[in-house]
Amino acid sequence: MAIVAGLILGALIALLMRPTVPPEYTRYLVVVVIAALDASLGAVRAWLEESFLERVFVVSFLVNATAAAALVFVGDRLGADLVTALAVVFGIRIFGNLTRIRKRVLGG
Numbered sequence: 661m662a663i664v665a666g667l668i669l670g671a672l673i674a675l676l677m678r679p680t681v682p683p684e685y686t687r688y689l690v691v692v693v694i695a696a697l698d699a700s701l702g703a704v705r706a707w708l709e710e711s712f713l714e715r716v717f718v719v720s721f722l723v724n725a726t727a728a729a730a731l732v733f734v735g736d737r738l739g740a741d742l743v744t745a746l747a748v749v750f751g752i753r754i755f756g757n758l759t760r761i762r763k764r765v766l767g768g
Contacts, residue, residue, distance in 0.1 A: 663714055663717060664703060664717075667696075687736075688729045690747070691729060691731075691732050691743055691746045691747070691750075692728055692729050694728070694747055694750045694751070694754075695724035695725045695728040695746075696725050698724060699717065699724050699725075700721070701758060701761065702753075702757050703720075704757070704761055705760050705761050705764070728746050728750070
């Protein structure tokens with residue numbers, strides 16, 4: 661769980677420091693953050709289901725973020741806006757994880 665604590669600490673530091681991102685990179689940052697949120701909520705769900713593996717979380721986190729940024733890059737080169745598509749896909753996964761977390765915590 662040290663990894664999750666590190667992610668939370670990093671997010672808090674980023675909020676306090678308020679770094680700026682050049683406008684040409686904001687599309688990439690958006691999908692990377694959404695992908696990271698998906699992986700993090702998946703880790704919480706796995707932890708509640710007592711199936712959490714740090715190795716799986718780290719790989720999922722890095723692969724999701726890298727793949728999302730790569731897809732946006734390819735979409736930009738092809739003239740297709742894949743940010744919306746990725747937001748929808750990761751949004752579905754995020755809400756699925758939230759539903760499973762809620763059921764685990766509250767029952768039902």
